Amino acid sequence: MGFFSRLKRDFRFLQAASRLSRRIQPIKPESKDLICDDFEAAVDQWPDRIAVVDESRSVTYRELDMLANRFGHWAIGRNLRRGDTVALVLPNRIEFLAAWLGFAKVGVAAALINNQLTGAALSHSIRISKAHHLVADLETWHAAEEAARGLDHALMVWVLGLEEEDEASNRRGLDAAIKGASAVRPDRSVREGLTNRSTALYIYTSGTTGLPKAAVISNSRARLYMRAFAAVTETKPADRVYCVLPLYHSTGGLCAVGAALLNGAALIVRKRFSATHFWPDVVATEATRFVYIGELCRYLVNQPENPLERAHKLQLAFGNGLRGDVWDEFQTRFAIPRILEFYGSTEGNASVFNFDGKAGAIGRIPSFLRHRMNLRLVRFDPETEQPIRGPNGLLQETAPGEIGEAVGMIGTEARHEFVGYADKAASQKKIIEDVFVRGDRWFRTGDLMRRDHEGYFYFVDRIGDTFRWKGENVSTTEVELRLGEAPKVSETIVYGVSVPGAEGKAGMACLVAEGRFNAKAFAAYVDAELPPYARPVFLRLRKTMDTTGTFKYRKVDLVADGFDPSKTTDTIYVRDKATYVRMKPDRFADIMQGQAKL
Secondary structure: OOHHHHHHHHHHHHHHHHHHHHHHOOOOOOOOOOHHHHHHHHHHHOOOOEEEEOOOOEEEHHHHHHHHHHHHHHHHHOOOOOOOEEEEOOOOOHHHHHHHHHHHHOOOEEEEOOOOOOHHHHHHHHHHHOOOEEEEEOOOHHHHHHHHOOOOOOOEEEEEOOOOOOOOOOEEEOHHHHHOOOOOOOOHHHHOOOOOOOEEEEEEEOOOOOOOEEEEEEHHHHHHHHHHHHHHOOOOOOOEEEEOOOOOOHHHHHHHHHHHHOOOOEEEEOOOOOOOOHHHHHHHHOOOEEEEEHHHHHHHHOOOOOOOOOOOOOOEEEEEOOOHHHHHHHHHHOOOOEEEEEEOOOOOOOOEEEOOOOOOOOEEOOHHHHHHOOEEEEOEEOOOOEEOEOOOOOEOEOOOOOOEEEEEEOOOOHHHOOOOEOOHHHHHHOEEEOOOOOOOEEEEEEEEEEEOOOOEEEEEEEOOOOEEEOOEEEOHHHHHHHHOOOOOEEEEEEEEEEOOOOOOEEEEEEEEEOOOOOHHHHHHHHHHHOOHHHOOOEEEEOOOOOEOOOOOEOHHHHHHHOOOHHHOOOEEEEEEOOEEEEOOHHHHHHHHOOOOOO
16 A cells, blocks of 8 residues: 555544544543433434334434433332333334433433343343343233243333233233323433443343343443444434344444434334345335444345345445455445444443445554554463463563454543443453553453554454354353253253354254154254244254363364264254254255355
8 A cells, every 4th residue: 555545544544533532522431411411412403303213103303302201200100210220122113212211311221131032041131130120012021021930039021012911910011101101301300410430221242151241331331332423424414324233232222323313313223134125125214324233244245136225325334243255245236335344342342443444354543543542452372262471471462463362451431441241250250450561451352353564453253152143142151051951952062163155153052862853842942942043053963972081072073073964973953944954965065055045
């Protein structure tokens, strides 16, 4: 790259960084201006503009604010107080946003729980939030009520759209109660004493320890996410932001929401992503921006040509996980003028943006700004899964091209804080001390990356057993726990395997079964116990498990074999509709050539 090209690139970076800095600078940990104040300021500026559109209706900023106020007053009416939590188990819909914004107005936190969870995982997510009230709708209340039976405290389930109530249960309809609550903004005195350090939300993340962990999202962190994307996406009031990502995740629920609602734009939400209906809907809604995860883009690229795929008004796609092998085809085929890739995590304090649109890079830190950024890569031992310390006892930063773990310096500024999880022990495990100087503290992201000589960062892999499939992090520990309870299954090992043409890794389970294996019954059990993204795509049946000298399973050998039936005498199965079928050589060949749908 020539001198003037580098100068132009650096100038663009400084322009974007300046916009970002101006937007997040007002966020101070002790400030009494909360996330709901940012929202109310937007309402006051654009009261009559469309704020949110879902499958059933649209609302203006004023109408969304009034609905949020009703949720806030409802919470007060239920004697909920500052520091209490209400769990939300809802699909993408207008009430999802109105609920947590309304609760924030009265100092009540909202636990944004994955609406695909069932059983023990859902019970666990409710339990760690300490919520005694849960808001569901007709799609989710059955799972919520079932999960409530696994709690050690009473839980009232409030259901949107419920007409018939069962007085003998802890289930009530919510519509009438919300309509009967005041639409006037709760007085600010209700949240007197709250600051940006106060908890606004709990957003769940699947880690390597098993069941979901509840990341504590303080008001400052929520404001940071929303204001940052309001700045970097350069969204204007006339824009329309299209979001099919779940609102219980930070990318959809904070990044996309901030890009739209803090700029007077419209947020278009859909309950789920459909590759076949995506472009017709984007065109029909006149969307100008959309938020992605990498797998969504890959799905679209793998679809047959759609006559509307270039008839859209999109100006920007922003998100994370767009791999280099998909990037160019995605941008060229669908005529996307600009792609803004970023890196960040729900609970983490380190982030980076790819303002240049360099294919495959998750972001860039120019050399002249490294001293102002808190992201570093440190040398890492894959065997121990720990950073490597040098002779002086401190960690060692990687050289360009070398793979290392990303760490973020913990500081007192809002963008450098690490609030952690509801589980303090889990929070402590993410902190490493004495990194570059004695006494410093850094957040371990658990992500392996490399950077090049120009300061671009590239994602490599996740540390540990968690793998990503269908846009979700899958914890092998959690899946193993569920499969280990399946009838006639005595042992199980779960791991991710790479599949040509697919984003992330597909789940595979190695099982020791008692007696004859019933593939259809096992598939039915899997469907009942696990959400779609966590269900194994492949199975491997064997008589005994190989272990190491310390009685640990030799998972590395299983991962190396993958789902290739020629590499083992064990029987390999692949998911096929409502059952699992034996892997035949022709089916394996189709999968390897990307011609089979998984």
